[in-house]
Amino acid sequence: MKRVHTAPTLLDAQLVVDALSSLGIASHIFNANAAGALGEVPFLQAQPEVWVVDDARAREAREVLADFLNVKPGAEKLCPRCGESNPGNFLSCWQCGNLLPD
Incomplete structure (x- = not known):
């Protein structure tokens, strides 16, 4: 598994996972429940992360996300x-x- 995105919120992470899923790229959200640990762990370690299951599709996922996230x-x-x-x-x-x- 490879991390392809760090999202500011859980909702943003879910939107990314849904976009990847619609293209057949399996992915998971890590740190989905870490917001409750803020203050105990550093902020950057509690942000939701999107990881793709197939390492070979990580580059494709990053390219898709670059277009998806840069829409004005x-x-x-x-x-x-x-x-x-x-x-x-x-x-x-x-x-x-x-x-x-x-």
């Missing part, structure tokens, strides 16, 4: 099927489920 707020994607506007970090249309262009 307010950027939008139009669905080619239904024409609905979607936030820029969505991989599929919220209305019809069709895959969105990159």
